[in-house]
Structures are given as C-alpha cells and as structure tokens.
Amino acid sequence: MTGLLDNVLGGLALGAVYALVALGFVVIFKASGVLNFAHGSLLLFGGYLIAVLHDDLGFAGALALSVLTTAALAGALDRFLLQRGGQDAHSAHVQTIVTIGIDIVLLTDLARRIGGDLLSLGDPWGDAVTELGPVTVADSRLAAIVVSAVVIGGVFALFRFTSWGLSLRAAAEDLEAAALMGVRLGRVRAGAWCLAGALAALAAVFLAAFPAPGLERTTGQIALNAFPAAILGGLASPAGALAGSLVIGLTEALVVGYQSELHVLGEGFGDVAPYAVMLLVLLVRPTGLFGAKGAARV
C-alpha cells in the first residue's frame, strides 16, 4: 500500500512538471499551428542560464532573469524567424520543420557548453524530504506540484479573462475572421511563444532538482516525454495538456514501480508506456481526450 501511495505521489509530481512543458506545446500549437520541436532546447537554455547565474544573482534572481530571457528568445524566434513564413495551415507545417533546425542549432551549442557536467541550479529545496504519513516525498516534488498548480491556474485565467487570451482563442478558431476583427495575429502569436518559453524555463528547475542529480545536456530530451501528454490531451486544449500530463506521469511511475509484476511486457517497458497509453487513447478518441474542436486543424 505504501508502495502504491509512493508511486502515485511520485507520478503526480512528475505529471505536474510534464504539464508545464505540455502546456507550452499546446499554447504554441493553439496560437500558431506549429508543433515546436525546439521546446526541449528552450528548456535546456532556461536551465543553463539559471545554472550559470545563480552564484551571482541567487536562485530567485537567476530564475527570474532566466524566465524572462527564455521567454524573449522564444518570442524572438517566432517573430523574426517563423512568422516570416506566413500564417496559414500550410506554412505552419514548414515552420514546424524549421523548429527542428532551431532545435539542432540551440542544442549543439548548449551541449558544447555543458559538456559532461552536472550543473546544480542552486534551488532552495536541496535533498530535503517530507514524511506524509507512510510515504516520503522530496520537497522539490511537492514544490513542483504547488508551483505547477498555481502557474497553470494563472495561464488558464490568462486565456479566459484577458484580451490577449480572447484574441488567442479567436485566432485558434478562425485566423481570417480574427484578423478581420482587428486581432493582431503576429503579436498574439509571439506572446504565446513567450509564454511557452517562460513555462519551459520554469520546468527546467524541477526537472533538474533533487531526485535528478542536476542539469545535464540530455535534460531537454525529457521534454519529449511531455509530447505524448500534449497529444493525448488533444493538442489544442490546455485542459487536455494538464490531464494528459497527469496520466503520463502516473503511467510512468506505476509501470516502473511495478516493473517486476509486469515482467511479461519485457524490461524497460516504462519508457514505452507513455506512448502505448497515447496510442490506446487515440484509438478510442482520435482527437485526444479534450481535442474535439482542434481536430480540423491537425
């Protein structure tokens, strides 16, 4: 029983971090129809900035600067590189491929800088743990759950209650109509990219924090685990991204936790499980859990 609680809590925490990444995928897709394959390297970029700055600025200062810089980088990439390609469904495909190129360039440079090092981000939680009844959970993971909940709530409020959120939703519904109604598509898009960049930098903190040993050159690849989460939720649905992330986080933790009972499936099934779940869900609901409206755009 303790084992189950342990795994469930671990899975929820993992899901909360994935949600930050998956929400980035979704916001970008909603605003621009682009699947951002450079998201992992943006995350690594944010993490790397915190790692090099935290000695001088302290953790909070480094985090703030990194979130702003990563947001600015993501926004600039969209504004000055991707938006030149135009704003229709066809050019969105081209831009998706451009993001693969951006990913390679960013990742190569960051990997060169990081080398084989394990960088500490100087987060305040260290290796502290909290006993919750029979289970022990790392403070950094509790922080991940709390921070993710607050930030995701904030993003949802942004969608619902601000004029930018309204413009974004309008643009996602119908680009041309939104443009005719006076929505500045370029700005709305760039804003979405900035938001996704900020979320990525924040996720880097929790992916590098305690149960993991620190930021590595491969940390960005973990963002790929959030990819099935975003797809599974329905790519254009923020609520779906959240639900999908929790499902994927729980699946991963439970499959690895019960690996010996699941031996028939072969060892290392934990790596495949998120994708297996994604396929199963897509078989039943081809548009994802919450993705009914986005179907036409894919």
Added chain:
Amino acid sequence: MNTTHRNRHRTAQAVLVGALALLLAATGCSSKAESGDKSDKAADGLRTGPGVGADTIRLGALTDLTGPYATLGKSIVQAQQMWADEVNADGGICDRKVEIVVKDHGYDVQKAVTAYADIAPDVVALPQVIGSPVVAALLDDIERDKMLTFPQAWAASLLGKDAIQVLGTTYDVDMIAAVDFLTRTKGLKKGDTIGHVYFEGDYGANALEGSQWAAGKAGLKVTGQKIKATDTDLSAQVSALRKEGVKAVLISAGPAQTASLVGVAASRGLKVPVVSSAPGFAPQLMKTPAAPALAAMLNIVSAAPAVSSDLPGVRRMVASYQKKYPKSPVDSGVLSGYNAAQLMGADLKKACEAGGLTREDVVEAHRAQTNADTGLGTPQNFSDVDRPASVETYVLKPDAKAVGGVVNAEDAHAAEGVEEYLSAQ
C-alpha cells in the same frame, strides 16, 4: 516561363558542381589508400607500414569531445598528449617522434566510421576509441587492418579479437567482484535479494551477466531494473527496489544515474550499500546534493586504482598532469588514458626491438606481453585474446576531499569465483 528557365539553368550548375566535388573526393581517397597499404623498409633497416615514417610514429584517437562522454574524452586526450610529449622529450620511440591524431566523433557511430576511414591509412595503432557502439561498428575494419586498438569500453563481447585489447577487467568480472565485496563485508547472506540497475546495451547486459552468475553462486536473488541514459530521476526504480526488499543495490549506468539512485534511496530511507561499475562515477558528483549520501553508501569496483592512491607511478602522473593542465579535473579518464598510452608505448618499443613497426609487428609485440606493468595499477597479461587482461579489481569509495573524488577502500585482488566464471565461459 522565364523563371523556370533560370531555375533549370541553376539546377544544371548545381549538378555540375556536385559531380566535380565527388570526383575530387574520390581521387583524394584513392591516392591516400595507395600510400597506406604497403610495408616498406626504412633507411635504418626497420620494416615499416602505415603511420610510421622516417622520423615519426603516428597514433590515432577516435574520441568524444562534444558528445555525452566529452569530459572523459578530454581527460584521455590530454593525458595521452602529455605522455607523447614526455616520450618525445626523452628522444621518442625507435628514434621517432610520437604524434597522436585526434578525431572527435561526438558519440555518433556514423561520424566515427567516417573518421576511422579518414585516419586509418595514416596511423599505426589506436590507443583510444571511446564508445561501445563505435567499437562494435568498427570491429571488422579494425580486424581487417590489424590495427592494435585499445577501446575505452569494457564489455566482454570485445574479447577474442586479435587486434582489439580491452584493458583491465571486463564489466562482468567487476560485478562478480562487487557481489563478492557485498557478501564479504556488508553481511549479505543466502536468500537475500539484491537490485541491479543497468543501462540497456552491451555495458548493462554484460554487467548483469556477471552479477547474476555471482548471485547464483552465493544463493542471492537479483532483481534487475533496466534504464536508459536519459533517465536521470530514479525515484520509481527506488520504489520498486524497496518493494522487493533489496539488501544492496548494484548499478551499471552513468554518473547522473548513480547520483539519483543513491540520493533518492537515502531520502526514502532505503539505506543499503550500493556498488557501482567504474563508469558510474565522476568527481563532479561530489558537488551535487547527493554527495553526503554517496559518501555514506557508495562503493565503486574498478580495475584501476583511485587517482588519489599512493602508488608512486600514479602520484607522479597526477603531479605532472596538474602542472600541465592546472584547470582540468584529474579523473579516472586521465589515469586510464595515460595507462593505455604507456602500454601502447611499451608495445611499440618491443616491436621496434624485434625489427619492425608494421601493424602486424605491433599486434604481435602486444600479444607477447604477459606481464605488462606500467606502475599505474595491476600488471596485465595480453597473451590470451579470450580472457580479460586482468582479473584483479580495486574497491574505491567516494571522498569529496580527495583528488578525483575517490580513495581506495580495498587493494587490488582477484575476487572469489572469477576464475571459475571465466573457465565456464
């Protein structure tokens, strides 16, 4: 209409340029290959072949300076360059200066194959090749070229090849020693369960083979957890191991995984001894939050002694390395790289004395070494291609204050059961 015309013109141009480039590349390759294959007599009566000129001996290194093992690659390259400089200052080998041609493959097999084809015609041997998959891809080429190669990989699948020499022990032998260490000093007894967290691929598979064999002999049960190089949060694995009630854990992965495993296990109250394969530790770990847990719980099994060991050879090497590269950390890569270079030097000297420096001569000289001792660890026997060069292992333990982050916990010795295991293979 006009534009399509121009486009066609451009395409034709591009094709022409491409064809010319191909032609140039092709002729470039063939002229190189011709100069490579023959064995000649040099002015001093020595048989020479590829890589050996009138006053130089060229060695090659296929390393990783930009990929996941960049830190290791840099350490080995610098250590071997230091060796070459020392040898040259001393008059060289066979009255020839030693040069090392370094190629970076970034742990990309395709790039490594190209790099090998590029340097192979001009070098006599390879004292450094990083990466099990790289070595696996080059096996046939290396055997065909009879190029003496020291891979920085220790899977038993690399044994049995005349030109390829795994230095020290293989991963399976290390894990037999690890199980022996646990039963001998940590009170594990018949019926206990041990966990083994291992990387997919040759490294993990070979290590698991050793641990399962040794556990079978000692009446222990092994529960395996296969992981990938990108898994850096081992919380779920630790939960699973705790559920199995393991009394100890073996890990054959990278430094990041070791740090996570030990850190999480300690925080979850799973305070059991953990023993790692040699590649699972790096001095950088002692700067992570997991450092106290590592110091309390971890041991490392290794064919090489700790860099902080007081063997005179090791101390001399560490002192020169720190003087030459004051900003670089001294890790196990420095030791293994320098050791490999010295062994290569000994082979070259021997081949020179026997009157020839062709690749065949070098391999023959190498296989004739039955007690090669560089003073940097245990002596090695290279005469049997099917056996690891050494079966003696050290047990190390982390110490944040020591050079290289580790100190010796047990001196080199052959663990019980290793001989039986090897003769059963």
